[in-house]
Amino acid sequence: MSNIKKAFENGKAFIAFITCGDPDLETTKEAVIAAVKGGADLIELGIPFSDPTAEGPVIQGANLRALNGGVTTDKIFDFVVELRKFVSVPMVFMTYANVVYSYGSELFIGKCKEIGIDGLILPDLPFEEKEEFSGICDNYDIDLISLIAPTSENRIAMISKEAKGFLYIVSSLGVTGTRSNITTDLDSMVSLVRKNTDIPCAIGFGISTPEQAAKYSSISDGAIVGSAIIKLLEKHGKNAPKYIEDYVHSMKEAM
Amino acid sequence: MSNSKGRFGVHGGQYIPETLMNAVIELEEAYNHYKNDPDFNKELNDLLNEYAGRPSRLYFAEKMTKDLGGAKIYLKREDLNHTGAHKINNVLGQALLAKKMGKTRLIAETGAGQHGVATATAAALMGMECVVFMGEEDTKRQALNVYKMKLLGAEVVPVTSGTATLKDAVSEAMREWTSRISDTHYCLGSVMGPHPFPTIVRDFQAIISKEIKEQLMEKEGRLPDAVIACVGGGSNAIGTFYNFIEDSSVKLIGCEAAGRGIDTFETAATINTGRLGIFHGMKSYFCQDKYGQIAPVYSISAGLDYPGIGPEHAYLHDIHRAEYVAITDDEAVDAFEYLSRTEGIIPAIESSHALAYAIKIAPTMDNNKIIVVTISGRGDKDCAAIARYRGVDIND
Numbered sequence: 001m002s003n004i005k006k007a008f009e010n011g012k013a014f015i016a017f018i019t020c021g022d023p024d025l026e027t028t029k030e031a032v033i034a035a036v037k038g039g040a041d042l043i044e045l046g047i048p049f050s051d052p053t054a055e056g057p058v059i060q061g062a063n064l065r066a067l068n069g070g071v072t073t074d075k076i077f078d079f080v081v082e083l084r085k086f087v088s089v090p091m092v093f094m095t096y097a098n099v100v101y102s103y104g105s106e107l108f109i110g111k112c113k114e115i116g117i118d119g120l121i122l123p124d125l126p127f128e129e130k131e132e133f134s135g136i137c138d139n140y141d142i143d144l145i146s147l148i149a150p151t152s153e154n155r156i157a158m159i160s161k162e163a164k165g166f167l168y169i170v171s172s173l174g175v176t177g178t179r180s181n182i183t184t185d186l187d188s189m190v191s192l193v194r195k196n197t198d199i200p201c202a203i204g205f206g207i208s209t210p211e212q213a214a215k216y217s218s219i220s221d222g223a224i225v226g227s228a229i230i231k232l233l234e235k236h237g238k239n240a241p242k243y244i245e246d247y248v249h250s251m252k253e254a255m
Numbered sequence: 256m257s258n259s260k261g262r263f264g265v266h267g268g269q270y271i272p273e274t275l276m277n278a279v280i281e282l283e284e285a286y287n288h289y290k291n292d293p294d295f296n297k298e299l300n301d302l303l304n305e306y307a308g309r310p311s312r313l314y315f316a317e318k319m320t321k322d323l324g325g326a327k328i329y330l331k332r333e334d335l336n337h338t339g340a341h342k343i344n345n346v347l348g349q350a351l352l353a354k355k356m357g358k359t360r361l362i363a364e365t366g367a368g369q370h371g372v373a374t375a376t377a378a379a380l381m382g383m384e385c386v387v388f389m390g391e392e393d394t395k396r397q398a399l400n401v402y403k404m405k406l407l408g409a410e411v412v413p414v415t416s417g418t419a420t421l422k423d424a425v426s427e428a429m430r431e432w433t434s435r436i437s438d439t440h441y442c443l444g445s446v447m448g449p450h451p452f453p454t455i456v457r458d459f460q461a462i463i464s465k466e467i468k469e470q471l472m473e474k475e476g477r478l479p480d481a482v483i484a485c486v487g488g489g490s491n492a493i494g495t496f497y498n499f500i501e502d503s504s505v506k507l508i509g510c511e512a513a514g515r516g517i518d519t520f521e522t523a524a525t526i527n528t529g530r531l532g533i534f535h536g537m538k539s540y541f542c543q544d545k546y547g548q549i550a551p552v553y554s555i556s557a558g559l560d561y562p563g564i565g566p567e568h569a570y571l572h573d574i575h576r577a578e579y580v581a582i583t584d585d586e587a588v589d590a591f592e593y594l595s596r597t598e599g600i601i602p603a604i605e606s607s608h609a610l611a612y613a614i615k616i617a618p619t620m621d622n623n624k625i626i627v628v629t630i631s632g633r634g635d636k637d638c639a640a641i642a643r644y645r646g647v648d649i650n651d
Contacts, residue, residue: 050548051417051534053426054272054433060416073546097270097533102547124270124533128258132533149274151436159273173274174434 002143003118004090004165007042008200012255013166013222014039014213015202016229016248017094019046019062021071025079027238033086034241035229038248040089041222042166044121047076047095054123056177058227061234073103077111084116092119092145092165100133109136119143119165127159137164148193148201149173150184160196167193167201169220177227179206182216190220210254217255225251261450264573266566269449271536274433282440283451285356290458295355302347306380307337309344309462313470313627319597326480326620328613331467331629333491334602340632341460341491342373342444348459350377353440360384360439364428366393366421366487367558367605368400369632370444375409377442385409388427390420393557400636418551421487421561425535445488446565449536453565460494467627468498475625481506481616484629485608486579487523487559489568491631496577506578509568510608512554513581523552525564526572526579534562539569555584555644558605558632586611588644591634603632604641 007013016035020028032043048066052059080091093112100108100122112120120142125132130144137144143165148156150173160167169189171182186203193201203216204224213223232247233240260283261267269279289295303309312332320328333341350361361378363385365371371387378385387404391413394401404411417423425448432441446453446460464482471479482499484492486509499505511524522528525540532541534549542550542562554560571577587604590611595601602610606629613628620626634641642649 051422051426053429053535056430057416067548096547098541098543098547098549100547101533101538102530102543102545123272124536126269126271126273126276128260128276129268129270131258147273149272149276151274151277153277155273155276170274173436175430 002165004042004092004143007090008166008221010041012217013041013200013202014248014252014255015042015044015204015222015224016040017044017046017224017226018229019048019059019066020076020079021048021066021069022062022230022233023065023237024069025071025075027233027240029079029083030241031233031244032083034245035248036087036089038245039252040248042089043087043091044094044224045080045091047073047093047099049096049099052096054175056175056227058230058234059176062230073099077115080115080117090118091116092121093117094121097122097124097132105133106136109133109140109142112142113140117142119145121145121168123147127155148189156189156192157196160193163197163199166199167197168224169201169203171203171205171207171216176205178208182206186216187219210250213251214254223251223255261454263567263570266537266539266569267450267453268538269536270533270538271449272433278432278436279449279451281356285352286451286455289352289355295351299348299351302351303344303462307343307347308335310466311335313467313474315474316598319594322597323614323617325618325622326624326626327622328617329471329625329627330600331463331495331627333463334606334630334633338369338373338376339635340369340373340603341463341494342370343376344462344494345444345456345459345490346370346373346377346442349440349442349455350381350383353442354381354383356440358438358440361442362386362388362428362431362439363442363444364421364424365389365444366424366560367556367636368393368397368404369558371411372400372403372407374442375404375407378409379407386412386431388412388414388424388431390418390424391415392419393421396557396640397636421557422549445490446493446567447488447535447537447563453537453567456490457493457497457567460490461497463491463494463629464496464498467495471625471627478502478505479627480504480624481508482627483508483510483609483613485510485559485605485631486564486568487512487561487605488563489565491629493565493567495629496571500576507571507576508612509577509579510582510612511579512556512559512608513583514553514555516583517581521553523554523560523562524581525562527581529562537566539566540564555587556604556608558603559608580612582608582611588641590614591637591641600630601634602630603634604637606631
């Protein structure tokens with residue numbers, strides 16, 4: 001059974017995204033611990049990529065700060081081993097296909113298993129290309145997370161049927177980033193998902209306020225928040241963890 | 256890869272966000288429909304002939320041939336096309352296709368600005384809105400082209416992320432496309448990105464080799480011994496190669512930008528220094544570090560300053576059908592000056608990379624051999640930058 005399921009056993013799941021190494025790994029560790037204290041049920045650890053084409057300016061900035069700080073995939077693997085001593089909630093890596101592929105897909109995914117990573121989110125890997133990594137992920141019991149977008153329409157059934165771990169529902173067109181208004185008909189997307197799979201689904205892209213968290217977790221199984229947390233790191237740097245704990249707490253409370 | 260489409264050997268595919276999948280599927284379906292539609296092809300041919308000025312000339316460079324004292328050199332004059340480069344071939348095709356699909360807005364990336372100018376031109380002609388993404392660094396290197404695009408009614412968005420060059424312009428155009436799909440076509444300028452772009456752009460550029468074949472047959476009654484073109488993403492090169500791929504006697508030679516040299520970090524020679532990766536929607540060769548971070552590449556030529564290469568080129572390299580050589584800034588600038596002086600033709604600095612290699616090999620070949628070099632664009636846009644390179648300060 002997928003370990004990720006545990007994230008959805010404690011009511012609606014709050015999923016926090018944090019870029020590893022922004023501004024340094026010590027802060028990332030404190031930030032993750034703070035998010036879990038605040039009530040996060042699942043952590044998405046971003047491995048920075050030089051050219052993150054699915055990200056808006058906020059997460060692009062985090063990627064850049066992390067890479068400029070000298071973080072690498074190997075350093076992040078070591079870091080997760082250390083982090084796992086303090087954090088027991090499910091954790092997944094979020095990065096780009098080339099980071100996995102260039103490391104050696106088998107080597108990378110095997111390493112995920114070894115260090116206690118439960119899943120992998122690759123925003124530039126659509127259904128048609130998932131076989132690039134899905135066989136290896138299956139072998140190592142790593143859930144390769146599928147995404148569904150507002151433009152998916154006729155593809156939702158096909159994607160849902162083969163989805164693993166949880167389904168990441170992209171709330172809006174465009175790249176990651178906070179939005180004051182989400183206009184997609186998420187209710188009908190979620191009901192199509194429900195018809196085709198039993199695995200949980202969570203909504204991400206554009207969620208930053210407790211009101212949004214309440215609204216979108218009420219129609220799905222959880223809310224994913226990235227840019228709003230990254231903004232706290234951008235603003236407070238090494239002092240961000242205490243703000244993150246409060247912020248996550250306010251979000252989880254509202255859900 | 257059972258579901259994967261658009262493969263050239265292991266290369267190609269569709270590594271893009273789910274948000275864009277229906278857009279590329281819709282594009283593929285529309286293209287498959289219209290490419291065999293006689294009305295579409297007639298309309299496109301009329302545009303290419305009456306508006307863009309095709310067929311482009313195949314010019315025998317007699318002075319250059321005599322001076323180098325070896326193989327006969329022909330120049331395929333894509334620089335004589337409307338807007339001054341081969342880019343218009345692809346843009347007219349894609350803009351017409353987008354129009355048939357009901358799109359009203361074109362977005363594009365540009366490096367040297369030639370593709371941006373061509374897209375802005377087609378948008379003006381067809382009454383479409385146009386937004387061009389251009390690395391901030393390139394807006395400085397190619398200020399004249401920025402002015403031209405604005406003159407043609409396009410909006411030019413300077414891209415400041417990453418290295419502020421072509422790869423970042425591609426990333427930004429992809430981001431823009433994910434946020435606005437229903438009325439917008441991404442008019443990609445090279446044989447790269449996710450399927451079906453490498454195939455569509457190749458088909459629209461294949462007219463280059465189709466014409467070379469016919470024109471040389473008329474002039475010489477035979478095939479060339481080698482065709483040479485510069486390669487960034489690789490659209491003029493695949494256009495130059497395509498109709499010769501089955502003719503095994505014709506050597507296909509792509510010239511990459513070595514920048515300051517392939518043994519330095521200041522290079523953009525993907526085949527010579529890159530390795531297999533996944534980026535900008537495709538599997539192909541990319542300049543990258545050991546962790547897969549895309550390298551900040553460098554070339555004097557904004558149009559070749561890209562860390563990847565189109566998937567079909569990667570495949571032609573794998574099967575040893577085409578050869579990819581690296582040409583330095585210095586060699587390209589020498590060739591730029593040489594052709595200007597010798598034939599009275601100022602070539603684009605991109606095309607000068609192809610010329611530089613022809614200048615190297617022509618003297619080593621017998622005088623009954625024939626080389627065709629594609630002059631992908633004209634060099635007016637480069638004069639100020641080359642002057643600066645030579646230490647001459649002119650007012651552009």
